[in-house]
Amino acid sequence: MPSVLRTLYACLALFLSSVTLFLSAWIVVPAPTLALLPLGVATPELSPWLIGFNAIACLLASLGMRRSWLQRLAVLLGLVGLGLSMLPLLQLPLASQRNNDELQANFGASYEQVSQQLDRQAAQSTKGDLERPRSQPFILQQVFTGIPASPVRYDPNIPFAKPDGVQLSIDIYRPPQVGRYPALVVIYGGAWRGGSPLANAVFSRYMAARGYTVFAIDYRHAPQHPFPAQLEDVRTALAFVREHATEYEADGDRMALLGRSAGGHLAMLAAYQSDALPIRAVVSYYGPFNLTAGYADPPEPDPIDVRAALRAFLGGTPTEKPALYRQASPATYVSRLLPPTLLVHGRRDHLVEVKFAQGMYQRLRSVGSPVALLELPWAEHSFDEVFQGLGSQVTLYYVERFLAWALR
Structure with missing residues (x-):
């Protein structure tokens, strides 16, 4: 040459x-x-x-x-x-084993029985009306090919409220076969300042194909609509789901909340404050827990400016509005037995650091509430946006089993 x-x-x-x-x-x-x-x-x-x-x-x-x-x-x-x-x-192998042990230790023999049942269903050679659960936490091939999509029934843009002239709607995903299914209410993230029910639609379709009626709900955004507008909208959406459960083939007595980031925060607030609605479980993907502590100790680096996001959400600083910061923090309500909670967090999260999830985990355990914390050593905030990625696959496996244990 x-x-x-x-x-x-x-x-x-x-x-x-x-x-x-x-x-x-x-x-x-x-x-x-x-x-x-x-x-x-x-x-x-x-x-x-x-x-x-x-x-x-x-x-x-x-x-x-x-x-x-x-x-x-x-x-x-x-x-x-x-x-x-x-x-x-x-x-990945050590993290997956650690997370498996975490759920079995904290949710007991009944969780292990449900998990084994799902493993048997995953091993079946024929399909029923519903898609089988994941057979293992991670399948390398799916990183390249994607997680197979399944047909579901989809009803978009169902209006449920119009506070302050803002039209709010729900996207509803149902299994392909007519039936009566547990209700899974999904709340999107976006630092309380943006987003839509279309976020993580592939996840909502995935869960609907496995036997849930999934309600992806909307809420008003800060700073135009500061807290508690978002929580009020979530409560209004939950009341709509309860009222129309039969129409959309949902079991209103078997309802779980799942949210990501700001949505995880709202899911915990709604679940922990609600005695009227039968919230059976809550899943928070990297949601904030103690807003006062988060403001005092922002991440480094801080790619979204956490303090600015909190000021927009609450209309001021913790010094200016200490009571509102306490009212808006899920950690404030951990004083009694609460619905089973699954916390999902990446250890490399630089928006909501994992130390806050670990603190919330210990706080829930201290009052005897069933809780488990899934930690992914490699994962950043919003890791599951990459639906076929390592973290999304691992958490799908355990979220499926947690919800089946809590709702079925």
Whole structure:
């Protein structure tokens, strides 16, 4: 190969290795800005793809009998990227086992029986009217092919309220067969300032295909509508679900709330304050717990400016509105036996740090409330936006079993 071509080839190899290393670095480097946060979220979840890209970069860089220093540098960068991209897969088996032990220890023999029943259903060779549950916490192939979608019945934009002239609606997902199913109310995130019921629609379809009537609800947004507008809207939506349960084939006596981020916060508030509605379980994906503590101790780096989000939500600082911050914090209501709670959190979360989830977990345990905390060592905030990713697959497996235990 002529020297000019060898140099061009080496430069190309170095470029490819640099790109794959840059992407792999976000598995361990926290995103400093909102614009870079998607890299911090997606790269750990799609790390098997990066393993392949880094391996290809190393292979291309190592080709040739006479390797230049550029090629040797490209090989080195590729190997570093390969090592970084392997970290989530190396962490996954121990994390999955730890989470399995956590649920069995905290929810007892009845949970273990339900889990074993779902495992038997997953192993069946024929399908019934409903899709079988996941057979294992993680399936490598699905990172590349996606989690198979199943047909469900979908009713979008069902209006349920119009407070302050803001039209609020519900998207409803039902199993393909007519029946009567547990109700799962899903609340989206967005720092209380944005979002829609369309968020995480693939998850809602997934759960409907496995035997739930899923209600993806809307609420008003800050700062135009500060707290408690959001909680009022969630309560109005729950009353609508209760009133129309029969119409939408839902069992109003078997209802669970599930939310992400701000939605997880609202799910906990609604579940912990409600004695009138039979909330049987609550699932919070990386939701805030103690807003006063979160304001006093923001993450570093802080890609969304947590303090600004809280000021917009509550109309001031904890010093200015201490009572409102207490009223808006789920931790405030942990003084009695509460519905079973599943907390889902990434240890690399730089919006709501995992230490707050650990504190909430201990607080719930101290009053005897059934609770488990699923921790994912590699995961950032909103990790399950990548539906086929490592974290989403693992949590789907355990959320399925938790809800089946709590509702069936």
